[in-house]
Amino acid sequence: MNWNRFRQPDLILKLIGDLTEYKKQVKFMEVCGSHTMAIGHWGLRKLLPENIILISGPGCPVCVTPATIIDSLIKLKSVTITTFGDLMRVPGSHQNLEQARAQGCDIRIVFSPMDALKISQDRETIFIGLGFETTIPGIAFSIVNAAKNNNQNFSVLSLGKLIPPALDALLDDKDLKVDGLILPGHVSTIIGMMPYEFIPYKFGIGGVITGFEPLDIVLGVKTLIENLDHPRIMNEYSRVVRPEGNQIALDLISEVFEITHAQWRGIGEIPDSGLKIKSKYADFDAFRKYDIKTSDLEENPLCLCGNVLKGKILPPECPLFAKTCTPDYPIGPCMVSSEGSCAAYYKYER
């Protein structure tokens, strides 16, 4: 299994060359932050013909998480907070988790929910359960494991969000005009193709489940172009994604979580797009255990992250981009995460 086969420059450039035959302007949305990063890393945005425009979507779970979560967590005493590294530098109203750690809060970066479980063996621990459907099964596992072992030290702050409802809300906005979607390859590994089937019927556009290597992305774009006249959901990433997804993972998610409405920072409330821990696992629900509330911080009125997340504008069109809003001093959510659209543009596309 040589993954480098999907990075062969001559094949990629040949394929991009073929795309020049298509002359009409099209706009495709890459939903997922990891796609935005990959496109930036390989320089694909500028390599593609000018009439093929890629815009970034809301697929950055850090960007869409309310910043007041940070404030609530920092206030907790005598509990160890475990988090993926992604969240460490997201500004709360006064400081981020990294700064709080420097001042003595016990905040630890973990690579996996299983690491958080290990830490909880001898101390009260919250795991910040951030992510989309790719990450949620592992978070569910940690809760089931804690329940099985009656590990009352462990709890999860459930911040998981769901992609298909977000796409529904986004595409419903008449101001957003996209001709197709580059769908997230790893989310789709879990959920399969079915949850996207409403898109061609409701909105008349297609979507291609795409991998993250440069060859995958260019093939995804090509497939979208070839199917503009008969939009449907297709799977370029078939070596990983099965049409039915991963049923064991889906069953575990249903076992632990129930669907709820959720606030997406920069977008607003999206119905049925969040996950709440079921009452049978209430002991491991950090929201209940520590009575944590969240609300939206008032965003800078000049910040156009909402429009960036919805794919209506590109980051450079925001007046704050690269001037007062930079990765070192992020103002809006799209810049706070290293894979947010604005951060990716700042790093790769200028």
Place this chain on the structure above:
Amino acid sequence: MCLAIPAIVVKKTHNDMGIVCLGGVEKEISLMFTPEVRIGDWVMLHTDFAIQIITEEDARETLAIFQEIPPADQREEKI
């Protein structure tokens, strides 16, 4: 939004756990979402969980699409 990398399964241990090899180093991970995996299979690894088995056949099929694309000036059909 989801970094995942391919890794080869070298051992299955207890409780749905296993050992994978990635880039020459081994790591213990959970195989609970891919219980049917066999030693020697490749899996997609995300935060210590194998989220799916990678099929070489499909990998080759994806690549075959590229290998078969003739140069633009020799194509009969236009997009």
Place this chain on the structure above:
Amino acid sequence: MTRQLIKEVFAGEFRISTLDDAVCIDGSLTVTTDAYVVNPIFFPGGDIGKLSITGTVNDLCMNGSRPAYILASFILEEGFAIDQLHSIVSSMQSTAEEAGVQIIAGDTKVVEKGRCDGLYITTAGIGFLPGGIHLDAGKIRSGDKIIVNGTLGDHAIAIINARQQLGLTPAPESDCAPLHEVIRILLQNTNLKFARDATRGGVATILNEICDDTGLGIIIDESSLPVKYSTRVLCDMLGLDPLYLANEGKLIAFIGEANDDLLSLLKTYKYSYEAAVIGQCTNEVKGVFLRTILGRLRPLLMLASDPLPRIC
């Protein structure tokens, strides 16, 4: 952020005009100081002791000096295990012998439990600059080549694995090593203009600093970067870029020209056997750029903070 702190607080008050790791006094005596706070104290490929010697030696030799003496000061947490201390001190001595330096003086302080992370080491280093050697970033010109002496990012990956207990087997090893011999090979076999060790912030940070100091542009060739396969895979897993990761046995050298003979010679030495030309200086661009394998140029910006592992 550290660089900013140095500029804003220290350089002004101390009236230091340059921010080099080492300073040459009267054209022949090079001095440096550094502090070592690595956690964990023991890691695959080294320990805090070895690091304190290689780090000091490398700071001294980057300007062409022969490292000669080290003074070491220890801050110990009360209750620090004596056998561990023996091991660290022994490691320092063997590393010093390899580098041809003598540890000539020291100091020890013990602080209450909880007031430091086990052990901190501060060093001062003394070296002697042979006559006729004057390495200076001001000598770098458009067209000069950029060489690294081996694979990038290994130290950072070793520390992350050890600190985060990722359980990788075999545990990736730090590249912690003294570079005085690599500098000597470069001095004797090429027109070496400037060198710097690529520690915290990695190669990308040093290159950006050079661009800031010289006004030149730099283009790095992605396909030329020497990165271990395991490091590359682990970086993909953790969302990290080897160009921004710390090394403790790697330098970046700016040379007038590179040729196969130079590379062949470097490859005969244990700490440069994977040396590679990774790019060159140019007036065609401003700042540091990476030419990707697809032939595009994309910027390699300076990061303000250390990169963090991510899952997204």
